[in-house]
Amino acid sequence: MSFQLQNSQVLARLKPFGISFEKSLSDLIKGIRSHSKESPEALAQFLDVAIQECKTELSTTDLETKAMAILKLAYLEMYGFDMSWCNFHILEIMSSGKFQQKRIGYLAAIQSFKNEQDLLILATNQFKKDLNSHNHIEIGLALSGIATIVTPNLAKDINDDVLMKLNHSKPYIRKKAILAMYKIFLQYPDSLRLNFQRVIDKLDDPDISVISATVNVICEISKKNPNIFINYLPKLFTILEDTKNNWLIIRILKLFQSLSKVEPRMKRKILPTIMDLMLRTQASSLIYECINCIVNGQMLSTESFKDSETAKTCIDQLMTFFKTNDSNLKFVGLLALINILKIFPIFIDRVEGVSQVIMDCLVDPDIIIKQKALQVCHYLVNEDNITEVVKLLLTQLIPTENSTVPQQLKLEVTLKLLEIATLDNYANIPNFKWYVAVLKDVINLTLLPLPSASTTISPQVSNSIAIELGKEFKNLATKVPSIRPTLLNNVITFIQDVRIIENCPSLLTDFYWIMGEYIDELREDSEDSDDEDDSQVILNKKIKLFNLLVNNNIDKSLGLTVHLNFPISAKLVRLGYPSVLAVVIQALVKLFNSIVSDYAKFYSSELPDDKYNEICYYLYKLVGFLSNWETHQNYEVQERALSWLEFLKLSLEAMTGDDLSAIKLSEEKDITFYKLLREAQVEESEEDSEEESEEEDSDDNSDDDSDEYGDLESDDEMVSTPIAPLPEFEPNPFAEIEQTEQLEQPVKTQEEHSQLPAEISLSEARKLPILLTTILPSFFKSYQLNPVSRNAQRSIAVPEDLDLDSEISSVPFTLELDPVQDNDSYNLYISEVEEEPLIQLTSEETFEKKKERMNRLKDDPYYINPEPIKTKKKSKSKTESESVTPESYTEMSTAPSVTKKSKKSKLKKEKVVILSEETVEGASPLTDLESSKKPKKKKNALKIDSSNLDNFNLSSSDVLDVSNKNEYEIDLESYRNKLAEAAQEEKPKKKKKSKTKKIIETEAEVESVHSTRSGTGSPDVITVKPKKTKKKTKAVILE
Template structure:
């Protein structure tokens, strides 16, 4: 009655204040919901409607009224309200949630439907509306399709696997799956694909499987896709084994959309089944092959090609079968996506591995089509082309090298991902001819004047790729090592990233391995070391590079003397600048200082007062510089500096005491094999020679720092060291150890001497093996322990029991209890022999190029040292890659993600193998029995000298896979028996080939 009165008052208001017809209909819809709303409303009209509504009196609410009047807002009003309250819309949403909660308690199903629709929208905004699950089930049970659709939408968005009311939807979904309305069936299938829990899958799997034979194609298509989710949600593989025959039937469905859905399901299941389970999918290869040749749906062809890419490694016969269809698709298809999938399948499927005429033709076709990807303006296609060509580099490097111009153009692309992919491809294309140009092109990007700013990780990638190209296969691409050393020095100067460790290690590696390049390397490294500006943070080449350069200058210091740069380098090393470097580099600098000093002062010069004063001055200067490292906080730096100071003090004393009379060293012969200088004095050449440079400096220091050449050691040298036969790792090292504390024996004559010199007075008495006192009783051990505690009570060098009690150690002794150390079991530990199996080196097949390669510079490579008597069979080749693999983070598991590992062990053609094996054994026994009988009859006939059947050619019997049936290949398909004249055998109308023996001759009948 109140609503009727409110409507009359609205009519009166309309007569007094006329409103537009559109606004009047909108107000009536907001208040009564009798007419459809008018969507084409301006903001001003809505404001007028709101103002008109303010003049309306509110209905009076009575206590005895069962239904309370609530102003219902639609989803449209909710969205407008949220936008109007932005940015502080949270209080408004909370009020809307409260109103929606009240609306879900309404008896009107339309009101509940509108409330559920608003709650679904708020759920997508991140608000929890799980409390409305029962109202959603009520809306799902509506007979009106419009309301049922909202209920299913709410179930998909709100329900989770652990929702309590999920079990109430089982019968509801089952009823809708069998509905005559296709729209309701589609709603139920869609909801089941999202709510495929284990309980729902068990109850609804038969109903969904029956829908694969539905009369409508859209129902069959939806049922196939929902069946895929149910198979994944199943805890066993029985669902897939049951549904697999029905899925294969849909591959030959008359409707193309159903076939596409079946192909999608098969491809996804094959991808998730892993390497072991994909063999079972070979059953559908003939059907897929027919679809590949006859279908025009590019989307479905992509899926089929992907499936064949995973099946070709398992079935090599597919490779020859697919040459024709894939070549046709690559030549004719205008779709770039399908074209790339065909090329990728040809590469990863092994179709190019044969290297025959067909493979060469296909590879040339693929590379020519990939070039069109670069010419396209799409960046994604350019990236895919680079990725495909990088996979073809190992098989057909010559074909990829024909497109070097477009590949190098991608190195300067604005997209950093394309740059990185092109960088990977270019590094794989590097050869003896192309390496200098590629390195120059990459190093230009590291210059400060480069136009495009690049991220730091790309700079690191460039330096790593340059080093990888040059170091590949023992520097096979480097023709001039002087150029390579210059590249390393330039990289150290222009690469302002953290790659000093790689560059420093490579500098040392090249100088040690290549003798010819040491002079050029010392010249370049000495310039780095002598430049004091390199020691400033942020401006220099880095501490790792400086440490490597100082090591090279010190190890090969004779070249410094030849280049007259020894004093410049030594003066810089003795300055305070190296003190700012890390401790590792400081230790290297100390050794380099001593090596350069020794080489310089041992030069063959006349030992006159001027030279003596200079040597003495440099010795004192070096001593003072090395003493500055003695107080370093690093143990290695302290140890080297202390040893160096001791040597330099002795050298200074010898130099100071050596009289400057006559040249003691007229010549200094150089050992070409070791790069060491051997001093030859006049006294050795001619008797009666005068004194000269002290022998400690000329021979001892020179032999100490340059007596032997440093050669490279193979990485597998340690693993190839043979284990000595006399080495026993299980035996005791020395005598058996005593578990009891040692006894301190004092001199009875002078007890005070114990405290005066405890180290000389205390004598450790060996108690022998711990098993020698097994016969002593427990009381005797307790008595000895008490005497030992009494004797050691006043020992200042032994921890008393009180201290042990304070520290919480040996609590039993602290309480005065006896701790039986003999009760501790002795366990012998043994080391298992680990055999290191060597890895086989991969043979790299290099195709001969048509152009003439540049001449390689002749270099003298130093062979790697290996231990004498090493065992090659126990060698292990560790990985030499310098590129660290970054850990990958595991993606967050989805709410409805399923474990597909069980699909890897599926068997769709499961049969009784035991029965087949028993049938085969039975047939073999029958054949053996027939041969035995024939042999016995032949022997009996020979003994009786009568013509007898010797042998009968048995008919071929093959076993089919059906149990208990045999099929004979005997002329007309009948089964032929092996022995003639047996009981129960049927006589044949055709002749048999029988061999008889008459008079010692064999006759064929």
């Protein structure tokens, strides 16, 4: 150690040119390089040793050694080592008399110092000393340091010293001083208030670099507070016209951009100059800045013809950017183009080449260019090119051989696709079947894992895509009645796809809703099948779907854990998305309802016994499935499950009474069937254990089998019940029969035959209970659903007499736990009273009793008066007496008139009824919504915290100024006095004072903001500035 020290001293004497300690530093660097080649551990070890060495070096008294150690640490800081622990040593080096060491000290300080309070108190003195050095290079060094390190306290203490340097003889110092002053202003806004004029004065500095720095400072302040500089526009304008320095010009343009936003009148004066600059210059950065200034400075208004000419010139200039093949120019050109297009969307067609540029950028391999182009591609879309644009967007979702699609892009493309499609209430969509196909592709490409790519999509992004797509499906279903059948088919396919529930369950919220709501509109896809066939196929499809969703219990009772027959059902039970569950409960009931009404349609109201039992069995399964959620932890799910369970259980009782034997029989049959199927499968897989895909295939088919099974059953029935039009069951819609099934069939039929006698004996026509035929549909079909605009509900006026505060009733009440109603409703449960012994419970209630109870319940807020329901039910029963046919309900749901599509060529515009959104009269569209959205303030660690200058006003007591112009001077004086006082006082006391001062100040600022806002444009309000210049500006602006 000591040897090394001597060594370096010898070197220092031998080599007088500033490389005395380089050996030690280069040793370190070489060491790092050689060790990093070995292994990370070796490097870490080496670095630990090096830091330890530095520590020991710092503990010596020799400044030279210390400086060397600090320099090494500054190097290590780049490797992520914190060096704040040696801040005091850095300070010591900074105070060294030797410039070489001082320089190292400052270098390290700039890298390492942060808001260390106690340290900066010591540093303040050092800064002051250096600022007042006789050597201007030292002053410059100190100013650089101050600009980086400054904190509120330091700013206050050092303010006067830096201010003095504004008048230093050397421009080098003046330039640094003015930039350092900006940092002081940021930390200590009072200083700006006092020294504003001195900053402005620097615009007249003889040295161009000082002017440049001053413009820089003004430009930065004006971003926060442009108002205070408006009076100095003429001066800035002269600088702009005089200089040839592009750096300075760009900065002035930046400044004008901020000023123009608050002083629109300056546009007339400066716009010609800017245009001139733009057309004259060769520098693309300047052209770009000119366009930015014009566009972002809000100098373009859509109404003015002249402005649109200006915009066109700008676009012409930008088009040259795209011709250069320079990707940077392409990018910034695109940015500027986007900004112009946001104001003048028409130019995308008007100016030649613009739409092509956007299209090219959409397919650019550079993702950032692609994303930018995405932002504006909706301007591109019209009726004619929508398919082209959509295709382009879709191809962006397809990964290429060597690259994958980032998830953020997936989200953006999806959102944009939806935006393009829904533009003007689907005005551009040529054919909705095409659109549904597009949506299907989007789901496949974004949400479902692609077989080739290994990339996974994060749950958040997947979730937001799924929610958006789901919304779109729902929108489409409600708004475009003619597309519902197609949509429904697709939705059902997705519901049956186990990948959906695995990867993006949130999509299912809307899918289940559509399934439930529009299940009656299910049609067969193929065009040429005749109706009779169709309806049977559709019923089969519904039953298949139903089984798929609710048959979990079969797997359970078989004790299966892998290779389930009904994987979706099993997943659904355990699904962690309450919002989906809440919807699926309703949807299942609707699906069941649809199945029941289909049965009723086929067999009239009198069902053959076996059919009757089938429905019983479905109902039984549904009850069994819903009871999975009886104790669900989510309140909504539990509530819905429970209330439906109550109703369904009643229905089941109404159907079967106590006799569950038929159901048990069906269940057993089902279970044994799947058991046998399973065994056959296992055997097969043992026989040829080839690939897993084989097994999956057979899994899929097992779903089909359930229908197959149902079909067979009915085949048997055909013998006994000739009424039923059963041949429909013959053509198996799920054609591919695998070997397993064929193996299966003999077994099955045998089994069935053994049971046949029992069934036949029961066989007689039975009527479905009214609960199922009338009441259940009435829950869903009473009203037609129409799209309602987003904030229609908000604009419904609150009824005047609505008083939520006053008590409804003070009469004490007892809770009634038995909400089951009166005779009327009781009658509705069943058509054949004798068969239903259960209901006798209520039937025993006498009329008297009931009346008394009604009176009691009248004031019970938890009890809804049955009167209105009764009337409704009566009307229902009336229709029932006219032998209700399920068709009347299906008719109702298809009621909205659908104009027939003219299908000539594939993507010719079809005529489709698109329902417009209902809204309440006088509703102001979007305004309510808008106001509720408040922009979130995000804090960025990297942004300069210039919040101190937010709403900063030169005169904190502006309000008073309006009435009394002398106030300003008094105020100034008082501040000076305060400052002087503060300077004399002890430091801790000072802190306290400044705090209270600040509070007063902010209050004053708040007030002053009001005054300036209301008074922008009228120069009278701005009273701070000297009168002379004010007059001048007036003249210029009105010129």
